[in-house]
C-alpha cells in the first residue's frame with residue numbers, strides 16, 4: 001500500500017490543498033508538481049517540504065515538467081486558465097471556453113498515460129470527457145461527491161439529525177444540472193421528506209458563500225480528490241460519486257470501487273429525477289459539442 005507517486009497539475013488553491021492533504025497520507029511517497037510557472041511549483045514544494053519536516057511525514061514533493069508526470073501512479077488536474085468569470089448562473093460552465101484549450105493541451109501531453117487522471121477543473125464533467133478522449137487515460141471528474149456531501153449536510157440540518165444518518169446522492173452535472181436523488185434518500189434507513197427548493201438553493205449558495213468568505217472553494221473538493229485517489233489506487237474500498245463515461249457522456253454517477261476497480265451502482269430514480277438526468281445529459285452533450293474541435297488540435301481558420 002506504500003510507495004505511490006501522485007502528480008498535481010496546477011499549484012493554485014485546490015492544487016495546494018490537495019498537496020497538503022497528500023503529505024499526511026502514509027501511502028503517498030512522492031508528489032510531482034507542475035504549474036503554469038516554475039516559480040509557483042518550486043514555491044509550493046518548499047512550503048510542503050517545511051510542512052513534511054514539522055509533522056515528520058515521509059512524503060517528498062518535487063517540482064517537475066508535465067512530461068515527467070509519466071512516472072506517477074495518478075495525476076490530479078486542477079489548473080485554471082486566466083479569465084474573469086462574471087456569470088451569476090451556470091458559473092462553472094462559464095469556464096468552458098477558457099479552460100478547454102488548456103485541458104486539451106495538457107491531455108495531449110498525457111497521451112498514452114494509463115493510470116487514473118482525476119479532473120477538478122470546471123466545467124468538470126465536460127473537461128473530464130475532453131481529457132479522456134484526447135489522452136485515452138481513465139479520467140474521473142470530481143464534483144458530485146462534494147455536491148453529495150453538501151446535500152447530506154443540508155438535509156441533516158433540516159431534519160436535525162447527525163449527518164452520518166443521512167444516505168442520499170447528488171448525480172448528473174456538477175453545476176446547475178445537478179440531479180438530487182430525493183426518492184432514494186433515507187435517514188436511518190427510512191425514506192424522508194426532501195425540501196427540494198431549499199436543497200437546490202443551498203447547493204448554489206454554499207460555494208458562493210465560501211468564495212465570498214475565503215476567495216476560492218478548496219478544502220471540500222480537495223478532500224473529494226483524496227477520497228477518489230484512495231479508492232482508485234486500492235488504498236481502501238468504498239463508494240464514491242464521480243464523473244465517468246455513461247454511454248458517451250461524462251456525468252456524476254455512483255460508483256462502487258473495489259480493489260481499485262470502479263463499477264457503476266445505478267440509483268433508482270423517480271420520473272422527475274429521470275427527466276432531470278436526461279436534461280443534464282443533453283446539456284453536457286451540447287456543451288461538449290462546442291469544444292470537441294479541440295480533439296483535433298488547432299484548426300486553420302479560413
Ligand SMILES: NC(=O)c1ccc[n+]([C@@H]2O[C@H](COP(=O)([O-])OP(=O)(O)OC[C@H]3O[C@@H](n4cnc5c(N)ncnc54)[C@H](O)[C@@H]3O)[C@@H](O)[C@H]2O)c1
Nearest residue numbers: 010011012013014035036079080120121122142143216221
Ligand atoms: N470540480 C470541483 O468540485 C471544483 C471545486 C473547486 C474548484 N474547481 C475548479 O478547479 C480549477 C482550479 O481552481 P483553483 O481555485 O485552484 O484555481 P487557481 O486560480 O487558484 O489555481 C489555478 C492554478 O493553475 C495554474 N495554471 C494555469 N495554467 C496552467 C498550465 N497550463 N499548466 C499548469 N498549471 C496552470 C495557475 O498558475 C494556478 O496556480 C478551476 O477550474 C475551478 O473552477 C473545481
